[in-house]
Structure formats: C-alpha cells, structure tokens
Amino acid sequence: MSKNRMEAFSDMSRRQFLKTSATAAGGLLLGFHLPFISGPVRAGTSRVITFVPNAWLRIGSDETVTVIASQAEMGQGVYTGMTMIIADELGADWSRVKVENAPNAPAYRNPRINWQFTGNAERTRSFYLPLRKAGAAAREMLIAAAAKQWSVDPSTCRAYKGVILHSPTGRRMSFGAVVSEAAKLKPPDNPPLKDRKEFLLIGKPLPRLDTPSKTNGSAIFGIDVSVPGMVHAAIQQVPEFGATFAPFGRESAEHQPGVIGVVPLEGAVAVVAESYWLARRALDNLGLSVEPGPNKSLSTAQIVEAHRQAMGGERAVKVTQIGDAKALIAKATEKIEAVYESPFQAHATMEPMNCVAHVTADRCEVWAPTQGQELAQIVVASITKLTPEKIRINRTFLGGGFGRRLLADFVAQAVLISKAVGRPVKLIWSREEDMQHDFYRPTVLNRLAAAVNDKGFPMALQQRVVSASQLHHVAPQAVKDGLDPICLEGAAEIPYPLPNLFVDFTLMQIPVPTSVWRSTGYGPNVFALESFIDELARRARRDPYEYRKVLLAGNKRALRVLDLVADKSGWNHATDGNRFRGMAFAHCYGTFIGQVVEISVSSNREIKVHRVVVALDCGQAIHPDGIRAQMESGVTWGLTAGVKSEIILENGKVAQNNFHHFEVLRIPEMPRVETHIVESHEAPGGMGEVGAVPLIPALVNAVFAATGRRLRSLPLHRHGFSLV
Amino acid sequence: MISLIVNKKKYEVDVSPDTPLLWVIRENLGLTGTKYGCGMAQCGACTVHINGEAVRSCVAPVSRAAGQEVTTIEGLSPDLSHPLQRAWIAEDVPQCGYCQSGQIMAAAVLLREKPRPTDEDIDRAMAGNLCRCGTYPRIRKAIHRAARMMAKGGVK
Numbered sequence: 050m051s052k053n054r055m056e057a058f059s060d061m062s063r064r065q066f067l068k069t070s071a072t073a074a075g076g077l078l079l080g081f082h083l084p085f086i087s088g089p090v091r092a093g094t095s096r097v098i099t100f101v102p103n104a105w106l107r108i109g110s111d112e113t114v115t116v117i118a119s120q121a122e123m124g125q126g127v128y129t130g131m132t133m134i135i136a137d138e139l140g141a142d143w144s145r146v147k148v149e150n151a152p153n154a155p156a157y158r159n160p161r162i163n164w165q166f167t168g169n170a171e172r173t174r175s176f177y178l179p180l181r182k183a184g185a186a187a188r189e190m191l192i193a194a195a196a197k198q199w200s201v202d203p204s205t206c207r208a209y210k211g212v213i214l215h216s217p218t219g220r221r222m223s224f225g226a227v228v229s230e231a232a233k234l235k236p237p238d239n240p241p242l243k244d245r246k247e248f249l250l251i252g253k254p255l256p257r258l259d260t261p262s263k264t265n266g267s268a269i270f271g272i273d274v275s276v277p278g279m280v281h282a283a284i285q286q287v288p289e290f291g292a293t294f295a296p297f298g299r300e301s302a303e304h305q306p307g308v309i310g311v312v313p314l315e316g317a318v319a320v321v322a323e324s325y326w327l328a329r330r331a332l333d334n335l336g337l338s339v340e341p342g343p344n345k346s347l348s349t350a351q352i353v354e355a356h357r358q359a360m361g362g363e364r365a366v367k368v369t370q371i372g373d374a375k376a377l378i379a380k381a382t383e384k385i386e387a388v389y390e391s392p393f394q395a396h397a398t399m400e401p402m403n404c405v406a407h408v409t410a411d412r413c414e415v416w417a418p419t420q421g422q423e424l425a426q427i428v429v430a431s432i433t434k435l436t437p438e439k440i441r442i443n444r445t446f447l448g449g450g451f452g453r454r455l456l457a458d459f460v461a462q463a464v465l466i467s468k469a470v471g472r473p474v475k476l477i478w479s480r481e482e483d484m485q486h487d488f489y490r491p492t493v494l495n496r497l498a499a500a501v502n503d504k505g506f507p508m509a510l511q512q513r514v515v516s517a518s519q520l521h522h523v524a525p526q527a528v529k530d531g532l533d534p535i536c537l538e539g540a541a542e543i544p545y546p547l548p549n550l551f552v553d554f555t556l557m558q559i560p561v562p563t564s565v566w567r568s569t570g571y572g573p574n575v576f577a578l579e580s581f582i583d584e585l586a587r588r589a590r591r592d593p594y595e596y597r598k599v600l601l602a603g604n605k606r607a608l609r610v611l612d613l614v615a616d617k618s619g620w621n622h623a624t625d626g627n628r629f630r631g632m633a634f635a636h637c638y639g640t641f642i643g644q645v646v647e648i649s650v651s652s653n654r655e656i657k658v659h660r661v662v663v664a665l666d667c668g669q670a671i672h673p674d675g676i677r678a679q680m681e682s683g684v685t686w687g688l689t690a691g692v693k694s695e696i697i698l699e700n701g702k703v704a705q706n707n708f709h710h711f712e713v714l715r716i717p718e719m720p721r722v723e724t725h726i727v728e729s730h731e732a733p734g735g736m737g738e739v740g741a742v743p744l745i746p747a748l749v750n751a752v753f754a755a756t757g758r759r760l761r762s763l764p765l766h767r768h769g770f771s772l773v
Numbered sequence: 774m775i776s777l778i779v780n781k782k783k784y785e786v787d788v789s790p791d792t793p794l795l796w797v798i799r800e801n802l803g804l805t806g807t808k809y810g811c812g813m814a815q816c817g818a819c820t821v822h823i824n825g826e827a828v829r830s831c832v833a834p835v836s837r838a839a840g841q842e843v844t845t846i847e848g849l850s851p852d853l854s855h856p857l858q859r860a861w862i863a864e865d866v867p868q869c870g871y872c873q874s875g876q877i878m879a880a881a882v883l884l885r886e887k888p889r890p891t892d893e894d895i896d897r898a899m900a901g902n903l904c905r906c907g908t909y910p911r912i913r914k915a916i917h918r919a920a921r922m923m924a925k926g927g928v929k
Contacts (some may be wrong), residue, residue, distance in 0.1 A: 124868030124906045173888035263870030264861045265853055266806015266846035270871060273805035281800075318776055324788075326796040399810050399818060399871040399905050447806070448871025449905050480811045674865060678911075682868060685907025708815040708903065719909035 094752035100228035102187040102236055104156035105135055105180065112211060112225040114141045116148050119176065121167040121420050122259060123450035123754040124682070125737040126675035129257040130173065131180060133671060137250035138184030138243055140208025148258055153422040153442040155320050164524075165423035168455055169569065170638040170735025173671055175735050178377040185240035187231075195222045210249075222475050245669070245730060254674045255452070256314055259446070261267035271418030271445045272403045272477060279405065282466050282476040283328040285337055286486045289701040290560050294318060302331040311335070312469045313761035320464050325460065325477055344560050344701035349492070352559055352698070356494045356515045364511055366531040368541045372549030374500075377509035381500035385588065389497070390762035391573035392695035394490040394566055395703075395711055400448020401483035406463035407473035408433060410573070413464060418447035419517065421455040421523070428457040432464050451686075452565040455523050456488060461480050467593055481706040488698035489696055490566030491517035491559070495540070495577030500549075505589020506599060509549035514574065515555045519565045538570030539742075543578060544636040545600040546609055562697065568741040571637040576763065577632040579746030584759060593632050594620050606641050606666050609636070609727055614643035614664035617725050628659060631751025633743035640667040641727075641736030644662055646720075646747040655773045656765070658688065658720035661744065665724070668731035676736055680724040683740015689714045691745040692765045694773050718772040774837050778870040779804070780848030790836035794828075795819045797835045798845060806846035806874045810903070821845050827882040829901075846874035849881065856926070857881055858921035869904035876902045878902035880916050889920055 068302035098110040107115040116135055120127040128148050136146050151157040158165045161175040196203035199220055206215050213222045241693045243253070262268035286292055298312040302320055307327040312319040318337060322328035359365075377383055405416040406429075413433050417426050429440050429584065447454055463476040477484070494515040498546045499507040519535040521528045528534075532554060566572075586596035594615045601607045611634055615621065620630065627649045634643045642665040649657045663680045670676055693712045697704045705711040716760055752770070753759050760768050777784045779802060786801045788917065793812075798804050807830060810818030814829040814890045822844040823837070849855045853862065857877050863897045876899065883890055883898040890898070895916050904912070 111804075122869075123868070126868070256862065257867075259870065260862050260865055260867055261853055263867035263873050264858045264877060265849070266804070266874050267803070268870050270808075272809065273799075275803070275805075324796065324800050326800075397905060399816065399869065399903065400808070400812075427889075447869060449869045451905075461815050477809070480813075676910075678865070678868060681910050682907035685904070685909065707813055708811050710812070713903055713905060714907070714909075715901075715903065716912065717898045718908045720909070722910060 062447075065533070090277040091532045098228055100229070100232045102190055103183045104154070105183040106139070106187050107190070108187065108224055108228055110225045110228050112142070112145050113221055114139065114211070114224070116146060117151045117157075118148050119151045119165070120172045121444055121447055121450060121454075123167070123420065123447035123454070125172070125679060126257060126672060127167070127172050128259045129255065129542055130675055131176060132258065132670045133183040133250040133255060134177060134180040137724070138181045139188045139250055140210065142211030143250060143255065145211055150444040153426045153440070158423070164714065165453055167420040167450065168452055168565065170737040170739060172735070172737070173733040174735055177669075180283070181336040182240060185242050186236045188732065189237050189240045190231040190234045191224055191227050192236070193234055194227040198222070198227070198230065215547035216628060227547055237372040251669070251671055252673065253765050254628070257675070268446050270400050270448045271405070271416060272400055272448070274405045274416040274445060274475065276405060276407065276416070276473045279475055280321050280323060280470065280472040281325040281328050282312070282319045282321045282463070282474050283332045284317055284319040284462060284476060284478060284482060285332055286482060287339060288485060289339050289342060289345060290347070291344040292339050292701065295338045295340045296334055297337055299335075302335050305331050305710065307333075309472070310470050314462060314465055317462065319462065319476065321466060321470050321474060325475075329479065342701070347560065347698055349698045352561070353390065353492060353494075356492065356557060359555045359557060360494055360496055360513060360515050362555070365555045366539055366603045367553050368532065368553040369550055371547070372509070374509040374511045377549055378498050378500045378511050382446060384498055384500065385585065386496065386498040387584060389577035389580060391493045391494045391576060392763055393492050393561070393697070394690055394694065395484055395487045395696050395705070396449070396451045396453035396566060397484060397711060397713060398449030398451060400422040401480055402453070402459040402478040403476060404459045404463035405473060405475045406460070408464055408467040411435070411439060414443065415441065415460055415464065416443045417444060417460055418445050419454050419457070420447065420450045421457060424455065425460045426455040428461050429464055432461060433468070451567040453487065456564060482710070484706050485703040487696075488522060488562040488564030490572075491519065491561070491563040493536070493573035494643070495574060496564060497577060497581045499585060500579070501585065501589065501649075505585065505591060507547055507585060510543075510547050511551045512540055513553050513555065513696060515557060516554045516573075517559045517563045519559070519563060519569060522564050535565060535570045539574035539578065539635065539637060540570070543581070544604065545633065546603070568738050570737070571635065571742045572621050572690070572745070575633070575635045575637065575742050576745045576749070579635070579743065580749055580761065583631070583750045583753065587753070597632070597634055601634075607636060610634070610641040610643045610664045610666050613725055614645050614662055614726060617664060618645035618647065618662035620645060629751050629755035631747045631749065631754055633747035635743045637742050638739050639732070640665055640736065640739045642743055644743040644747045646744065646751045648748070648751045648755060650752065654770045655767070656752065656770055657691065657773050658718070658748070660721040660723060661747075663722065664727065665739070666727040666729050667739070668729050668738055669733045670726055671733060673726055676726055677724045678739045679736045681722045683738070683742070684722050684744055685714050685719065685745025687741035688718065688748070688772065691742070691748050691763055692770060695764050695766075702754050714772070774879070775835055777835070777838055777843060777921045778841065779843040780845060786835070788835060789836045793831050794833045794835045794838050794843070795822070798830060802843050804847050808871055808874060810872070815903075816871050817879060820878040820902070822882065823877060825882070825885065827879055827925070829928070846878060849877065850900040854929050855881070856919040856922040857884070860915040860922060863918060864911045864915040866908050866911040868908055872902060873908075876904065876912055880912070883916065884920055884923060887906040887925060890916065
C-alpha cells in the first residue's frame with residue numbers, strides 16, 4: 050500500500066468527518082419521530098400490518114417482533130444481547146423475536162460518541178439504557194391501546210410474553226391485535242423501566258439467535274453476498290509501504306476468457322472477471338513488480354530502535370501528574386525500572402477483507418461485513434459525490450472484526466472498481482493481501498519506574514508510553530496535541546491509587562498503517578503494568594495476590610474480583626510441583642477483571658496452559674453465557690498474541706503472509722477456562738475486549754514463577770517458548 | 774464441462790479443471806457455507822467431504838471431485854438435525870461463525886472414524902481447523918455431546 054493511498058484515505062476521512070455533524074443532522078435515511086404503520090405488506094398469503102414505534106422495533110399484526118440491531122454481529126453476541134434488552138423491556142414473546150441488521154442512519158449512532166460503529170466494547174455500556182427506553186416506549190403504547198379498547202386504566206395492564214394482560218378481569222390481547230391502534234398514539238418521552246426483579250430475559254441463559262444459521266452454512270457474511278449482474282474482483286496492493294508498481298501491460302490479462310477489465314487504483318491493481326478465480330489468476334499473471342521507494346530498507350528492528358531513542362528523548366507529552374513522582378524516583382536510593390515491548394499485530398480475521406459495491410449515476414449500494422457503517426457512508430460520498438440518502442450501506446455478519454472492519458479502505462476500493470466497470474462488483478482480498486495490508490496494532494514500548502517504601506510498596510510510579518497512533522484512522526479528530534486517547538488506556542489511569550503518578554506519552558509517526566486492534570491500548574499497557582507490579586511484589590518478597598490487595602485497598606469492587614479469582618484458582622493452596630500460577634488484574638472498558646493462569650513449562654520451554662481462572666464484575670450481566678464465551682475468546686486472543694504471533698517488517702514489507710507464518714492458537718493448545726461472574730447491578734461494563742487484557746501479564750507472571758525468567762517483550766516465541 | 778455430484782444433486786459446470794473446488798462450490802453452485810480462509814490448507818474453513826473423506830477444497834482442483842460424491846455443510850442435514858448440528862446449537866458453539874462449517878465437517882469425519890473420541894483424539898483431529906474467536910472449548914464439548922447422541926440414537 051503506498052504512503053499516498055494511506056494518507057489520501059486518512060485525509061478523506063478527516064475532511065469528511067469534520068463535515069459529518071452538519072450533513073447528518075439534515076435528514077439521513079430513517080429519522081423516526083412519530084410512530085407509523087408500514088404496509089400492509091404481504092407476508093405469504095396474509096396481509097401483515099407493521100407498527101414501527103421507533104428505529105429499533107417493528108411489531109407485526111402477525112405477532113412477529115423484529116429488532117433492528119444497530120451493532121455489527123462479529124461473534125461477540127450483540128445480536129442476542131441487544132435484542133434481549135429491548136425484548137425484555139417490551140415484554141415480547143422471545144420465540145417470535147427476529148433480528149435484522151440496521152442500515153446506515155443517525156438513529157443507530159452510539160449515543161455516547163454520536164457515531165455509528167461497533168467496537169471498543171461499547172455495545173452494552175452505551176446502548177443499555179436507550180434500548181430499554183425504546184422497548185418500554187413501545188410497550189406503553191401497546192398497553193395504552195389495549196387499555197383504551199377495554200376502557201380500563203392502563204396502569205392496571207401489563208405486557209407479558211407478547212400479550213397485554215388486564216389482571217383484574219383476566220382479559221388479554223396479543224400485541225398483533227393492537228398494533229393498528231398503538232400506531233395512532235404518541236410515543237411517551239419517559240416511559241417507566243422495569244424493575245430488575247421483573248427481568249425475564251436479561252441475565253438469563255438464552256440460546257444465541259444466530260447459532261442455527263452458523264451451523265448449517267446459511268449465515269451470510271460479506272464474502273457470501275451475491276447480487277444480480279455481479280462480477281468479481283481480485284486485488285494486489287503494493288507490498289512495500291510507500292512504493293509503487295512498475296508500469297505493466299494489461300492486454301494479456303484483458304484478453305483472457307472471463308476477464309472484464311484491469312482497474313488500476315492508487316497503490317493497487319484490481320482485475321475484474323466473471324469469477325473470483327479467473328480474476329485472481331489473471332492478476333497473478335500480470336507479473337506486477339515493485340519499484341522500490343523510500344522504505345525499501347525499513348525493518349521492525351529499525352522502527353523499534355527509533356522508539357527506544359524516542360523513549361530517551363524529550364518530546365513526550367504529559368498525560369497524568371499526581372504528586373511529584375519524578376522527583377521522588379530521582380532521589381530514591383533504589384530506583385526500579387523496566388521497559389516492556391509489545392509487537393505489531395495483525396487482525397487476521399478468518400473472513401478476509403471484502404466488499405460488494407454497486408455504483409450507478411444516482412445511487413450507490415454497498416454490502417459489507419463492516420463495523421463502521423457511518424465511516425463507510427462518508428467515504429462512499431466522498432468518492433461518488435452522492436448525497437447521503439442516495440447511499441445505502443448494508444451490513445452482513447462479520448467473520449471476525451477485532452477493529453479492522455471499522456475502516457472503509459476495502460469499501461472505497463470496491464466502489465472505485467464498480468464505478469470503473471459499471472457493474473456491481475464483489476471485491477475479495479486474498480489472505481496474503483489481508484495479512485500484508487492490514488492496519489496493524491502498532492508496536493508499543495512502556496518504561497516504568499518506581500520508588501518503593503520500606504515495605505516494598507510503590508510510593509511513586511512513573512511511566513512513559515511510546516507508540517504510533519491507534520485511533521488516527523478511526524477518529525482522526527481525537528488524536529491531537531501529541532496524544533492518542535486509545536494509546537493511553539490503562540496508563541493515564543491505573544487501578545492502584547498511588548499518591549505520586551507521572552505518565553507521559555510520545556506519539557510516533559511511522560510509514561506502517563496502524564489502527565485499533567482487539568484490546569486496544571489496554572493490552573500493551575496492562576501487560577507492562579501488571580508485569581511491573583509483579584516484579585515489585587517479587588522484589589518485596591511478597592505474594593503477588595497479597596501485594597495487589599494492599600494496593601487496591603478501599604476499592605470494594607476491585608477487591609471482590611481479586612479475592613474471587615484467588616479463591617477459585619486455589620491461589621493460596623499449593624499446586625503439584627510441576628504447576629505454576631501467575632495473576633493479573635485490570636479495570637478496563639468499565640469492567641473489573643482478574644485472571645490466574647496455571648501452567649507447566651518443560652525444559653524445552655514448551656508451555657502447557659492447564660487452565661485460566663477468570664473473575665469479573667461487569668455490572669449488570671445481560672447474557673451470562675455470552676460473557677463466558679467472551680472470556681474463552683479473550684483467552685484465545687491473549688495466548689496467541691502473548692506467545693505465538695507477531696508482524697515483522699523486512700525491506701519495507703510485512704514478512705508474514707499467511708497462517709503458516711502468522712501462527713494463531715490451535716485447539717490442542719487451548720486451556721480450560723473457568724469464568725466466575727460477580728453478581729452486580731451496576732451499569733454494565735464492556736466484554737468484547739476484556740478477556741485478553743489480563744491474560745498476557747498473568748501468563749508472563751506464571752512463566753516467571755515457573756522458570757525464574759522475567760520476559761519483558763512479546764511474543765514469548767522470541768524467547769524460545771512455544772505452546773503445547 | 775465437469776460433472777459434479779454435490780449433496781446428492783448433479784451439476785455440470787463449465788470451469789477449467791484446475792479451478793479449486795472451493796470456488797466452484799461457492800460461485801458456480803451458490804453454496805456459500807464452505808468458506809475461504811487462507812487458500813493454502815492452513816485454516817480448514819474450506820473443509821468438505823469427497824466420498825466421506827475430509828478434503829481442503831481450497832487446494833483441491835475441481836477435477837479431483839469429478840464424478841465423486843461431494844458433501845458440503847449444506848448437505849449434512851436438511852433441517853439442522855445432524856447430531857453435530859444439534860450439539861453445536863445446544864452448546865452455543867459459534868461466535869462469529871465463519872470457521873464453523875469447516876469445524877463441523879472435520880468433526881463429522883472424526884466421529885465416523887472414532888465414535889467415542891477422547892480429548893486427545895479431538896485435539897489431534899481438529900488441529901487443522903483454526904478459530905480466531907476461541908470457540909475451541911465448546912467445540913470439544915459439542916463433539917463429546919454429539920458422540921453421546923450418536924451412541925444412543927445410531928449413527929447417521
């Protein structure tokens with residue numbers, strides 16, 4: 050990918066982003082204010098009338114309740130979790146509930162951030178109350194309509210499993226029977242919410258709604274979409290960052306059977322054909338070669354060296370200052386310091402990047418497995434010059450997102466190719482393209498230093514974080530004054546209330562495309578902090594659990610989680626001689642989480658992870674089984690990143706191009722995961738990214754316990770360790 | 774023209790014989806349950822059966838399947854009734870779901886060869902199927918569950 054293309058993309062999104070608030074307010078697609086009836090729509094042989102009380106719900110006279118899911122389903126369980134929230138408040142019959150993907154529209158924006166996207170473990174935190182209000186409003190309208198028909202006081206009625214009940218007389222009316230009347234009413238501004246004792250769905254172990262279609266091949270991902278007249282495109286992007294392709298001849302490709310055209314793009318070449326394989330083969334046969342550019346000698350080693358130099362430099366920006374950590378540490382008789390390093394990582398979603406786009410003179414329709422519908426719309430508008438209501442971004446299931454699909458680079462490509470050939474086009478990136486043209490989690494260096502008191506506890510902590518931006522392509526306006534808020538997660542604020550804390554940050558500019566990656570800023574920063582805390586504990590000859598208990602004193606929610614994980618892991622009980630444990634704690638994405646990893650290590654540095662014990666307090670748990678699934682998921686993510694995978698640059702190119710080079714966890718390496726959820730009714734915290742955060746330091750701390758070796762750079766594979 | 778029998782149905786496809794079976798299944802036959810993940814038999818998302826054996830269709834030329842019995846995830850059952858599918862639903866195995874067709878097809882071959890697999894049997898047989906979301910613990914549970922179902926109710 051050429052530097053030009055990346056900059057152009059970033060500039061485009063920056064410009065358009067700043068214009069968004071103005072254009073968006075003025076009537077994008079679906080801005081519901083009044084309830085209305087849609088239809089009658091023929092469903093089979095019957096005429097179904099649909100009541101649409103708000104952007105989130107459609108209630109049919111045939112009793113179906115359709116929830117419009119604003120958030121992308123990429124495995125984290127939103128389809129089910131969000132639907133449970135609104136269906137519970139509504140009083141729906143769960144067996145009649147269906148889910149649809151939301152289109153791009155302001156009604157579906159994250160209310161905390163005012164932007165339509167899925168990521169950052171936002172879903173439950175940001176949408177919990179709005180969803181409940183939407184369900185409650187619809188419920189009140191249905192009740193009011195029934196009460197009117199019965200001439201009774203609405204307060205004597207309730208909604209229960211798809212039926213309005215009037216308890217005093219035992220009268221009942223199904224939702225479907227009152228939709229027409231309900232649509233005539235005005236939605237209430239402040240409908241009462243259920244008491245949590247009345248929850249029938251929230252907190253219950255309901256089966257996920259998308260499971261059946263994901264077990265019989267019928268679930269449609271972006272790569273599966275087919276539209277009439279569609280053709281296929283394969284793409285090759287310039288492997289060396291900042292370089293270009295040498296001139297090439299198109300005729301041989303264009304004459305191959307089934308090939309429709311060769312489409313040069315900025316920093317890339319696409320071939321369009323009647324099938325993906327014909328496109329791919331013709332593309333390979335073009336024999337594209339690279340004209341080396343300014344980064345032809347660029348390597349990860351150079352990049353990290355530049356980070357180390359910046360670490361020792363003077364351009365860091367202050368982030369946090371409590372007390373006077375620097376002075377205390379400078380004059381401490383013993384200054385304890387360590388530098389930790391996290392590598393570049395690739396998203397490596399199982400479904401590679403892809404997009405279907407159909408551009409005509411007056412419309413553009415896109416089908417994509419996207420986390421970023423609003424950014425996609427802006428990018429499409431910028432390319433096509435179409436106004437927002439002429440642009441439809443259809444979202445499918447995602448075969449993994451992990452932050453990669455927040456971006457719209459692959460959408461832009463599909464749109465440009467469709468424009469060039471005048472047909473609907475499905476663009477598929479090969480795995481090689483996907484791995485070598487990712488927007489990587491950047492490498493991060495953390496330098497921590499502490500002054501300890503005579504009991505070995507830190508009185509002062511100083512941290513410098515050095516990293517390229519994670520957020521700059523996703524939310525460019527948020528990266529300013531030398532600070533990136535995502536890069537500071539888990540560093541600017543730490544769960545240990547120390548009297549002296551100084552944190553600063555050096556933002557690096559590198560010619561490698563970077564972006565957010567599951568566990569975002571917390572991942573590297575908590576790896577560093579929780580490793581360092583462990584080092585301090587060992588130095589003080591204290592048990593790492595007891596040490597953290599002292600540091601967390603007064604934080605009841607944190608202590609409850611820490612005590613629970615210690616208890617359930619048997620921390621205070623000896624293992625058999627061959628097993629060793631490591632612990633880590635984090636407060637991230639609004640959730641308190643502790644983990645204990647139990648391992649054995651062979652003399653060949655083969656690590657067997659026997660089990661991971663998790664304790665967490667995420668506030669009100671919506672879908673406990675979904676939480677357990679996210680813990681299993683986070684452990685997998687953390688083990689892969691902690692031990693096995695990294696992205697390395699050589700000669701200006703990413704050296705890894707498929708799963709034989711970029712190794713991810715396989716089933717024999719997967720440990721048992723035990724999850725313990727603290728019962729809580731606090732505001733819900735995030736789950737989608739949480740599980741991976743403490744895993745890595747807990748593992749590294751366990752490796753120290755097992756081997757006496759303190760490893761400060763990842764992945765552990767660099768140090769000769771492997772998983773078995 | 775190449776003759777294929779896929780999920781007991783006959784097809785004639787006009788493709789070059791070295792076209793990977795995966796793309797023929799997905800594009801010519803419209804059966805998109807079988808997925809592209811890597812194109813070099815590293816991830817298992819493309820797993821289908823040819824005459825009951827597990828095959829990575831991304832590296833199998835369509836000529837290899839000519840005249841053979843090909844089964845894809847869609848052919849496992851018409852109604853989610855295969856014990857593996859029932860077990861997968863009971864254990865809520867999938868997260869993003871993209872790898873799951875390949876996982877189930879690989880598991881089906883395992884259960885045919887080893888009706889009561891141990892954890893080691895499962896790990897060994899399923900090591901070629903990647904899951905980036907981490908559904909591995911549930912895959913293990915579901916395979917055991919399906920094995921129990923099949924032991925009680927007979928093998929499909």
